[in-house]
Amino acid sequence: MKKLCLTTAIAVLLLICSNGVQAQSTQTQLNQLELIKQFIGNWKCELGKDTTLIVEYSLFGTALDGNGKVVTKGKTLDEFKMLWGYDEKIDKIIAVQLWQSSPNLRILGSWFTSKTTAIAIPYQNISNPKDATETVNIELKTPDLLIETQTSNGKVDAILTFTHVKK
Numbered sequence: 025m026k027k028l029c030l031t032t033a034i035a036v037l038l039l040i041c042s043n044g045v046q047a048q049s050t051q052t053q054l055n056q057l058e059l060i061k062q063f064i065g066n067w068k069c070e071l072g073k074d075t076t077l078i079v080e081y082s083l084f085g086t087a088l089d090g091n092g093k094v095v096t097k098g099k100t101l102d103e104f105k106m107l108w109g110y111d112e113k114i115d116k117i118i119a120v121q122l123w124q125s126s127p128n129l130r131i132l133g134s135w136f137t138s139k140t141t142a143i144a145i146p147y148q149n150i151s152n153p154k155d156a157t158e159t160v161n162i163e164l165k166t167p168d169l170l171i172e173t174q175t176s177n178g179k180v181d182a183i184l185t186f187t188h189v190k191k
Contacts, residue, residue: 056117057086057110059136062164064088066189075101077184086110108134116150117142132160140164 061083069077071094079092090106104123111118119132133150136142142162149156161173168188174181 054136054139056115056136059139059142060088060108060110060117062167063090063108063170066191067170067186068189069184069186071184077186078189079186081106081108114150118147119144 063081064083065081067079067081069079071077075094075096077092077094079090081088081090083089084107087107087109090108091103092106093103094101102123102125104121106119106121108117108119110116114133115135117134119134121130121132123130131147132144133147133153134142134144140163143153144160144162145153145156146158157177159175161175163171163173165171170186170188172182172184172186174184
């Protein structure tokens with residue numbers, strides 16, 4: 025009798041596990057390479073009175089090449105370059121950012137969590153995102169409106185609103 029109960033319990037456990045695996049494998053995978061293309065173009069964010077952040081992303085093979093600058097009253101305060109590339113092995117987008125005013129290279133791991141939302145964290149936390157003390161949550165409200173929420177230690181540091189600028 026004990027043997028029958030044990031066998032039945034194992035069979036039920038295997039059935040439950042196999043259903044869970046099937047459910048996970050039938051979920052639609054997000055195509056990170058295609059979704060990143062939503063950023064192509066020119067974006068503008070008002071940082072304050074007379075101060076604007078301007079970013080331009082263009083396609084570079086399957087990656088995005090970005091150039092940005094902070095401008096106040098027509099004068100450039102700072103500039104940066106970014107390269108966003110997809111790493112197939114980990115199914116994540118890796119972003120490298122370098123500001124003209126800083127010698128430090130910033131590397132981020134990023135991925136889309138839905139067709140219109142993405143998250144970016146410091147690369148050193150990519151294997152365990154819950155350990156990240158900094159996060160950037162990105163939401164594409166429309167093809168022409170992007171909201172970026174930057175947090176540190178669970179506290180919101182900034183909410184940036186970008187509009188797609190047509191040339």
